[in-house]
Amino acid sequence: MIDVLIVDDDAMVADLNRQYVSRMEGFRCCGMAATLAEAAAVINDPARSLDLILLDVYMQKDNGLQLLPIVRASGRKIDVIMISSASDAATIQTAMHYGVVDYLIKPFQFPRFEEALIGWCEKKNLMDSHQYYEQADVDRLLRGGAPGLADSRRLPKGLTPQTLRTLCLWIDAHQGIEFSTDDLANAVNISRVSCRKYLIWLAQVNILFTSIHYGATGRPVYRYRLQPAQVALLRQYCH
Numbered sequence: 343m344i345d346v347l348i349v350d351d352d353a354m355v356a357d358l359n360r361q362y363v364s365r366m367e368g369f370r371c372c373g374m375a376a377t378l379a380e381a382a383a384v385i386n387d388p389a390r391s392l393d394l395i396l397l398d399v400y401m402q403k404d405n406g407l408q409l410l411p412i413v414r415a416s417g418r419k420i421d422v423i424m425i426s427s428a429s430d431a432a433t434i435q436t437a438m439h440y441g442v443v444d445y446l447i448k449p450f451q452f453p454r455f456e457e458a459l460i461g462w463c464e465k466k467n468l469m470d471s472h473q474y475y476e477q478a479d480v481d482r483l484l485r486g487g488a489p490g491l492a493d494s495r496r497l498p499k500g501l502t503p504q505t506l507r508t509l510c511l512w513i514d515a516h517q518g519i520e521f522s523t524d525d526l527a528n529a530v531n532i533s534r535v536s537c538r539k540y541l542i543w544l545a546q547v548n549i550l551f552t553s554i555h556y557g558a559t560g561r562p563v564y565r566y567r568l569q570p571a572q573v574a575l576l577r578q579y580c581h
Contacts, residue, residue: 344463344571345372345391349381349406350398350425355448359396359425362455368571369394369459378404378412385409385416392420394462397442399426399433407433410440421466423458425450456574463571467548498543503579505532509540510579513550513568520553520565541566549576 346363348371350356360371372391375381378401384390395413399406406426413420424437427448437445443465444458465483472479497506508530527537541564544550550566568576 344369344393346370346394346396347373347375347381347384347392348396349375349378349409350396351376351401351403352398355398359455362452363396363459365452366456366459367573367577368463368569377401378406378409381409382412385413385418385420388418392418393466394459395420395422396425397422399424399428399437407436407440410437410442414440421462423462460572460575463569464548467551467569467571471548471551498539501540501543505536506540506579507581508532509537509544510576513544514573514576514580517568517570517573520567522563522565526566547575548572 346369348356348359350359356374360374363369363371373384375384384392397406397409410422413422422442424442424445425448429447434445443462446454446458468479468483497503509526512526512530523534523538523541527534541550545552545566549569549572551569553565555563555565
């Protein structure tokens with residue numbers, strides 16, 4: 343579960359963002375802070391689980407940008423998405439300088455919010471799932487992160503939405519278990535070769551996590567499981 347801290351002194355806006363977070367599978371609001379002091383207390387408390395901060399800029403007593411160096415100085419792996427009406431170049435450039443992963447200008451609709459959180463999660467999964475990187479992985483991280491929603495919806499040549507839907511429905515119904523190519527191919531009655539192509543693509547867009555197991559013969563068996571934070575993205579292919 344991904345823990346999200348909302349930092350905004352407008353109670354109505356903060357609650358709206360909390361509701362948006364609650365609509366995202368794999369995410370939960372772990373707290374709400376109305377001041378930078380409250381937010382800093384959470385950041386600097388190692389007992390508090392925290393992965394992502396949704397941060398406003400304009401606050402009555404504070405400027406949200408002042409929290410960014412506090413996040414970096416904490417040494418914790420916490421990312422920040424700015425959510426603000428501030429659209430001036432200086433504010434946005436400062437936010438980018440401190441490495442915010444996205445910037446949403448108010449007002450915005452839920453799909454843009456969803457895209458921001460899913461995009462961040464895909465990039466995080468890419469970073470966390472590799473001990474070493476291929477050049478293509480580094481390019482994805484440095485040139486806009488992991489594939490966004492638009493990219494992940496483009497199926498490679500040879501894959502069809504109908505078959506993908508069948509596979510995704512089965513995966514959605516069997517969350518939390520590991521399965522092999524043979525397991526899935528037999529369950530939905532398609533060829534192993536065809537099934538393997540879809541699984542490779544689902545792993546490439548970080549919907550599935552891949553692990554390698556070696557049997558008695560030494561032949562590697564690839565096993566897959568759904569990334570918990572990617573349930574919402576998976577279900578887009580179930581319709």
